[in-house]
Amino acid sequence: MGDERVGSLTGYRVLDLTDSKGAYCAKQLADLGADVIKIESPNGDPGRGIPPFLNDTPHPEKSLYFLHRNTNKRGITLNLGTEQGRTIFHTLIKKADVLVHNSPPDYMSGLGLSYEELKKINSEIIMASISEFGYKGPYKNWKGSNLVDFALSGTLITSGFPGKPPCVAPGSPAHDAASVHASISIIAALFMRGTTGEGQHIETSVHETSRMGLYPWVVPVYSYNTNPDGPPPMPETRMGASIYPVYPCKDGFIRVIALTPRQWDALVKVLGNPEILQLPEWRDFIYRIGNAADLYPLVVEYTRESTMTELFEAGSREGVPIAPVYKIDDFYNSPQTKARQSFVEVDHPIAGKGEYPAPPYRYSETSASIRCPAPCLGEHNEEIYSQELGYSKDELVALRAAGVL
Amino acid sequence: MAKQIFEGLKVVDFSWAAAGPQVCRELAEHGATVIRVESHNKPCPLRTFAPHKDSIPGIDRSAFYTAYNTNKYNISLDLTHPEAGEVTRRLIEWADVTGESMTPGTMAKLGLDYESCRKINPGIIYFSTTQQGNYGPHRDFQGVGHHVNALGGFCRCTGWPNSEPTMIFTAYSDYIAPWYIVIAIIGALLRRRKTGEGMHIEQAQLEAGLTFAAPHILDYTVNKRNAVRRGNRDSQISPHGIYPCNGPDRWVAIAVTNEEQWASFCHVIGNPEWTEDAKFATLNDRKQNEDELDQLVGEWTKEHTDDQIMKMMQEAGVPAGIVQTSEDLLNDPQMKHREHSRKLEHPEIGVHSYHAPAYRLSETPCDIYRAGPCLGQDNEYVYREILGFTNDEIADMLVQKVITTEGESLAASW
Numbered sequence: 001m002g003d004e005r006v007g008s009l010t011g012y013r014v015l016d017l018t019d020s021k022g023a024y025c026a027k028q029l030a031d032l033g034a035d036v037i038k039i040e041s042p043n044g045d046p047g048r049g050i051p052p053f054l055n056d057t058p059h060p061e062k063s064l065y066f067l068h069r070n071t072n073k074r075g076i077t078l079n080l081g082t083e084q085g086r087t088i089f090h091t092l093i094k095k096a097d098v099l100v101h102n103s104p105p106d107y108m109s110g111l112g113l114s115y116e117e118l119k120k121i122n123s124e125i126i127m128a129s130i131s132e133f134g135y136k137g138p139y140k141n142w143k144g145s146n147l148v149d150f151a152l153s154g155t156l157i158t159s160g161f162p163g164k165p166p167c168v169a170p171g172s173p174a175h176d177a178a179s180v181h182a183s184i185s186i187i188a189a190l191f192m193r194g195t196t197g198e199g200q201h202i203e204t205s206v207h208e209t210s211r212m213g214l215y216p217w218v219v220p221v222y223s224y225n226t227n228p229d230g231p232p233p234m235p236e237t238r239m240g241a242s243i244y245p246v247y248p249c250k251d252g253f254i255r256v257i258a259l260t261p262r263q264w265d266a267l268v269k270v271l272g273n274p275e276i277l278q279l280p281e282w283r284d285f286i287y288r289i290g291n292a293a294d295l296y297p298l299v300v301e302y303t304r305e306s307t308m309t310e311l312f313e314a315g316s317r318e319g320v321p322i323a324p325v326y327k328i329d330d331f332y333n334s335p336q337t338k339a340r341q342s343f344v345e346v347d348h349p350i351a352g353k354g355e356y357p358a359p360p361y362r363y364s365e366t367s368a369s370i371r372c373p374a375p376c377l378g379e380h381n382e383e384i385y386s387q388e389l390g391y392s393k394d395e396l397v398a399l400r401a402a403g404v405l
Numbered sequence: 406m407a408k409q410i411f412e413g414l415k416v417v418d419f420s421w422a423a424a425g426p427q428v429c430r431e432l433a434e435h436g437a438t439v440i441r442v443e444s445h446n447k448p449c450p451l452r453t454f455a456p457h458k459d460s461i462p463g464i465d466r467s468a469f470y471t472a473y474n475t476n477k478y479n480i481s482l483d484l485t486h487p488e489a490g491e492v493t494r495r496l497i498e499w500a501d502v503t504g505e506s507m508t509p510g511t512m513a514k515l516g517l518d519y520e521s522c523r524k525i526n527p528g529i530i531y532f533s534t535t536q537q538g539n540y541g542p543h544r545d546f547q548g549v550g551h552h553v554n555a556l557g558g559f560c561r562c563t564g565w566p567n568s569e570p571t572m573i574f575t576a577y578s579d580y581i582a583p584w585y586i587v588i589a590i591i592g593a594l595l596r597r598r599k600t601g602e603g604m605h606i607e608q609a610q611l612e613a614g615l616t617f618a619a620p621h622i623l624d625y626t627v628n629k630r631n632a633v634r635r636g637n638r639d640s641q642i643s644p645h646g647i648y649p650c651n652g653p654d655r656w657v658a659i660a661v662t663n664e665e666q667w668a669s670f671c672h673v674i675g676n677p678e679w680t681e682d683a684k685f686a687t688l689n690d691r692k693q694n695e696d697e698l699d700q701l702v703g704e705w706t707k708e709h710t711d712d713q714i715m716k717m718m719q720e721a722g723v724p725a726g727i728v729q730t731s732e733d734l735l736n737d738p739q740m741k742h743r744e745h746s747r748k749l750e751h752p753e754i755g756v757h758s759y760h761a762p763a764y765r766l767s768e769t770p771c772d773i774y775r776a777g778p779c780l781g782q783d784n785e786y787v788y789r790e791i792l793g794f795t796n797d798e799i800a801d802m803l804v805q806k807v808i809t810t811e812g813e814s815l816a817a818s819w
Binding site for chain 1: 410411431435455456519537538540541542543544545546547548549551552553554555556557558559560561562563564565568569570571572573574575577580581582584585586587588589591592593594595596598602604605606607608609611612613615616617618619620621622623624625626627628630631632636637639640641642645646647648649654656657658659660662666719722723724725726727728729730731732733734737738739740742743745760763764765766767768769
C-alpha cells in the first residue's frame with residue numbers, strides 16, 4: 001500500500017482520544033511512522049457517523065470522513081467512565097510518549113486524567129489538549145463548531161460577494177487547522193524532550209488557530225499606526241471576487257490573478273487582443289477593482305470562447321496566472337496529480353478500496369506514507385490488551401461484559 | 406525567558422513571498438536563529454503589499470512583510486553575483502536547515518539546490534515548496550496561492566448553488582502548506598539526531614491544499630460524486646448558517662447541532678409559533694424545509710445585534726459567533742485573554758500589533774520579540790559576527806554590489 005521504510009517517528013507511541021475534531025492531529029504523527037493507538041468509547045467515535053459514506057449508506061465502518069482521518073492508526077475500545085477503564089488507561093500512559101484529546105476543558109481533570117495527574121505516572125508524557133476556545137478565558141465554556149469558530153476567527157468575513165452573507169469554505173478548515181497546529185507542537189515537544197527528558201502540556205484553541213488561515217494583516221491594519229481610521233480592508237467587504245475574479249468559460253470557470261500591468265497585458269493577449277480591453281485605464285489594477293462590474297461582461301464575452309485548459313495553458317505561455325476552477329474530478333484526473341502520485345490507494349476490510357490524499361510532502365530519505373487503513377471499532381483490542389498488556393481472553397470477555405471495553 | 410525548543414538551531418531562509426517565509430518564521434518563533442537572504446534587485450513581493458505605514462508604499466513599510474518575518478535576521482545579498490558564492494558557502498556550512506520556494510530550477514542555476522548544498526554540508530535539511538511541485542508536467546506553471554485554491558477544488562465548492570464559485574479572500578494554501586513542511590522538518594531533525602544525515606523535503610502546495618478538502622476527495626474516489634456549492638449548509642446540522650444582524654454588514658454564525666440545542670434555540674428566540682410547526686420538529690424536517698427555516702431565523706436575527714445574539718445563544722449552550730472583522734478580532738475578549746496580539750517596534754513602521762503564534766506549550770513557549778526586518782538590517786552582524794568576514798572584505802563586497810544597498814525600483818515583482 002505504501003512505502004515500508006522506517007519513518008522519522010517510528011518507535012514513538014501516541015494515544016489518541018480525539019473525535020472527528022482532533023483526529024487529523026494524530027494522523028500527522030501516524031503518517032511519519034508513530035504507533036498511534038486510537039482509543040474509542042465502546043459506542044465508537046461519533047466521527048464514524050459523519051458523511052459522506054460509502055454508497056451513501058450510514059455505517060460505522062463506512063464514513064469516508066472518519067476513514068481518511070484515521071489511517072495508519074490501530075484502534076481499541078476503552079470506557080474511561082469506569083474505574084477499571086481508567087486503571088487500564090494508566091497502564092497505557094506508562095508506555096506512551098504522547099496523549100492527544102479534544103474533550104471540553106475540565107473533562108479530563110474531572111476523570112482524574114489532567115496533565116498534572118498523568119505526569120505523576122509518566123513524567124515524560126506530552127499531552128496535547130485541543131478545545132474550541134482554550135482552557136481559560138471568558139469563552140472557555142462556550143460551544144463552538146467549524147462554522148462558528150471560522151466566523152469568530154475573522155476569516156469568514158472575507159468570503160463571498162459584496163452585500164451577501166459570507167460563505168464558508170468546504171471541509172472542516174477550522175478543526176483541521178487546529179489539529180495540524182497541535183501536531184506541530186507535539187513533534188516539537190518530542191524534539192525538545194530528546195534533550196531535556198521532560199514532557200509538557202500543549203493547549204490549542206480552534207478559535208485562535210483557524211485565524212491562521214487569514215493574512216497576517218488583520219491586526220496590524222487596525223492597530224494604531226499603520227492605517228488609523230482608514231476604511232475597512234477591501235477583502236472584508238468581500239471584494240475578493242473583484243480582485244481575483246472568476247469568469248465562466250466554455251466548460252467551467254477560470255480564476256484570473258492579474259495584478260501588474262504586465263500581467264494585464266498578457267491577459268488581453270490571451271483573450272485575443274480585443275480593442276475594448278486595450279483602453280489604457282484598464283491597465284490600472286485599482287481602476288479594474290473599482291469598475292469590476294463593468295469589466296466583467298467585457299471579459300466574459302471572450303473567456304466563453306475557450307476551455308479552462310486552453311486558457312490555463314495560454315496564460316502560462318503569455319505570463320498571466322490563470323487557474324482553472326477545478327471540480328474534484330478535474331484535479332484527480334489532472335496529469336500533475338497523476339505524475340506526483342498525489343493519491344494513494346487504501347484497502348479497508350469493510351469499506352473497500354479508495355484513493356486517499358498522500359501526505360503532502362516528499363522525503364528524500366525516510367518514509368511518510370499510508371501503511372494501513374483506519375481501524376474498525378475495537379479491531380486491535382486483542383492485539384493490544386492480550387498480546388501487549390498480557391490480559392487473558394477470559395479477562396477480556398469479562399471486561400467487555402462489564403462495559404469497560 | 407524560558408528555554409525555547411529550537412534555541413541554537415540555525416536556519417538560512419532563501420524563500421520568498423508567503424508560504425516559504427512562514428516555515429522559517431515558525432521555526433524562529435520557536436527560538437531558531439533564522440537569516441533571511443534577500444536582494445534590493447529582487448526584494449520579496451510581500452514588501453510591495455499593503456498595509457503600508459500611513460498608506461505610503463516603501464520597501465520597509467509593509468506590515469504584511471514584517472508580520473511574516475518576525476524574529477528573523479535579514480541580509481542583502483545578490484545571489485546572481487559571481488562573488489556571492491563565498492557568502493552562500495559560509496551560510497550553508499553554518500546552517501542546520503535551509504529552504505526555498507522559487508520556481509523549479511532556479512536554485513540549481515544559482516548553485517544552491519539540495520545536491521550542491523549537501524556537498525558543502527552533508528547534514529543539511531533542505532526544503533523546497535512550490536505551487537505544483539518540483540516535478541510533473543505542470544511544475545513550471547506560474548501562480549500564487551489563489552491559483553491553488555482554484556486548482557484544489559476549494560473555489561469550486563465555495564459559494565451558493567446558484568452563484569459563481571467564490572472563496573475566502575486569502576491564498577489559503579499558503580497557510581496550510583507551511584504547516585506540513587514544519588512537521589516534515591522537525592521529523593527530519595529527529596531522524597538526523599539518530600543518523601547524522603540530512604535530507605531533502607519537497608512539496609507541492611497544491612497537494613497540501615487538497616488535504617483540507619479530503620472528505621470531498623474520498624466522496625469522488627469512492628462514490629464518484631463531485632462536491633457542489635451549498636452555501637453554509639451542513640447535512641447534519643440545522644439551522645446552520647450566517648444570518649444578518651442589526652447594523653451595516655453585520656452577521657452571526659449559528660450552528661444548532663442537536664435536538665437539545667434546538668429546544669434551547671427556540672427558547673432564546675422566544676418560542677414563536679412557527680417553531681412548534683411539525684415541519685421543523687426534527688433535524689430531518691428542518692433539512693427538508695431549510696429555505697423557509699433560514700428565512701424565519703434571519704427575520705429574528707435582524708432585530709438584534711450580533712453581540713447580543715452570540716451571548717444569548719452561548720448562555721443557552723447553542724454554538725454561535727459573530728462574523729468578526731479585523732477590528733472585532735483586535736478587541737475579542739478571548740483573544741485578549743490569550744494575548745493573541747502583541748506589540749513590536751519596527752524601525753520604519755514604529756510600534757503596532759502583531760498576531761502572536763498560536764502554539765501554546767507549557768514549558769517552551771513560542772514567542773515573538775522582533776518585527777520583520779528591514780532589507781539588509783542585519784548585514785553588519787551577520788556578515789561579520791556569524792559568517793566571519795572582515796571589515797575590509799565587507800567593504801569590498803559593498804563596492805562590488807555583492808551586498809546590495811539599493812535597487813532600481815519597487816515594482817510588484819510578479
